[in-house]
Amino acid sequence: MIHARMLRESAIVFGYDLDLAAIAQPGIPIGIPGGGALLRFVDAVLERSEDRLDDMQRAIIDELGSESLVDAAAVFGNFEMMNRVAEGSGISIPQQAIERETEIVDALGLLDLIKG
Amino acid sequence: MFDFTDSPVPVREDIKEAYRAIWMHFANPGPVFDAPQRSTVLAVARAARSDNTIETGLLPEFVETLATTLYSDPAAVDGPIVRAAADSAGDPAAVETIGLVAMLSAVDGTHRALGIELEPLPEPQPGEPTGRIASGLKRRRTHIPMPQGAIPVALDLLPEVGTAYRASFGPQYITGPEMAFPDFERSPGLNRAQIELVSSRTSLINECFY
Numbered sequence: 001m002i003h004a005r006m007l008r009e010s011a012i013v014f015g016y017d018l019d020l021a022a023i024a025q026p027g028i029p030i031g032i033p034g035g036g037a038l039l040r041f042v043d044a045v046l047e048r049s050e051d052r053l054d055d056m057q058r059a060i061i062d063e064l065g066s067e068s069l070v071d072a073a074a075v076f077g078n079f080e081m082m083n084r085v086a087e088g089s090g091i092s093i094p095q096q097a098i099e100r101e102t103e104i105v106d107a108l109g110l111l112d113l114i115k116g
Numbered sequence: 117m118f119d120f121t122d123s124p125v126p127v128r129e130d131i132k133e134a135y136r137a138i139w140m141h142f143a144n145p146g147p148v149f150d151a152p153q154r155s156t157v158l159a160v161a162r163a164a165r166s167d168n169t170i171e172t173g174l175l176p177e178f179v180e181t182l183a184t185t186l187y188s189d190p191a192a193v194d195g196p197i198v199r200a201a202a203d204s205a206g207d208p209a210a211v212e213t214i215g216l217v218a219m220l221s222a223v224d225g226t227h228r229a230l231g232i233e234l235e236p237l238p239e240p241q242p243g244e245p246t247g248r249i250a251s252g253l254k255r256r257r258t259h260i261p262m263p264q265g266a267i268p269v270a271l272d273l274l275p276e277v278g279t280a281y282r283a284s285f286g287p288q289y290i291t292g293p294e295m296a297f298p299d300f301e302r303s304p305g306l307n308r309a310q311i312e313l314v315s316s317r318t319s320l321i322n323e324c325f326y
């Protein structure tokens with residue numbers, strides 16, 4: 001949730017017409033240059049699909065350049081780490097913050113992820 | 117080590133250096149575990165995503181469960197899994213396990229995203245555990261004791277682990293000071309919105325609410 005908020009803030013600064021729902025539904029145009037390729041790249045890595053990964057790597061190189069593929073891979077690695085620290089530590093987001101971010105929570109279906 | 121010769125694109129030097137530093141951290145004794153125990157944590161974690169089985173005996177059973185689950189299915193990790201490890205081996209051992217597996221997941225995740233072979237684990241170095249454990253920390257509605265603050269300080273029960281973990285943020289993502297800039301851009305490379313798009317989708321698929 002925190003990084004979707006950062007995405008929204010950054011999209012405003014860059015003048016992008018962001019549709020947050022595309023984070024959860026990559027078929028929707030996200031409104032960020034190369035955004036569709038980046039979303040499908042993450043899915044290909046997590047699905048462990050080598051053929052699809054090759055295609056998505058090529059799409060990022062073609063649309064954004066080879067340096068962007070390295071950036072995307074490293075950011076993916078970083079959040080493989082951060083997600084595990086979040087789950088392992090049990091750190092949570094205050095209820096008030098969740099209530100302030102209903103647009104993000106609804107768009108991403110995040111309430112389904114809260115553990116009982 | 118970490119020369120990335122099989123990468124489809126050249127890899128930044130700061131990423132290579134960050135991963136070499138993590139491997140050095142892994143190879144040495146930690147706050148609670150000696151280096152062979154740390155190597156076992158890393159090996160059993162990796163084996164959980166493959167058909168390999170690892171003969172252990174060096175780790176308490178619940179620590180092994182925490183390591184394998186956190187690496188292979190992080191969304192399945194909950195309070196009881198972490199508490200079982202902490203109750204059997206102590207809070208510092210649980211935090212050390214989380215730190216090892218989380219940093220391994222970063223390095224391996226980047227390799228998988230580039231479509232290249234994983235780096236072999238480092239050779240364990242001799243020596244006794246350092247015993248460096250922060251005092252006075254408590255659980256803050258969290259599974260582990262930690263200082264007040266956000267996720268970058270979550271592992272600070274073990275200062276050397278927290279330091280190694282934070283040192284990887286800048287090369288892989290952005291530094292703490294850069295976090296304040298929504299107009300951050302790597303040039304050439306991704307801008308902040310594109311970076312946060314990758315972070316948001318990764319977290320969502322990993323079912324991480326945070």
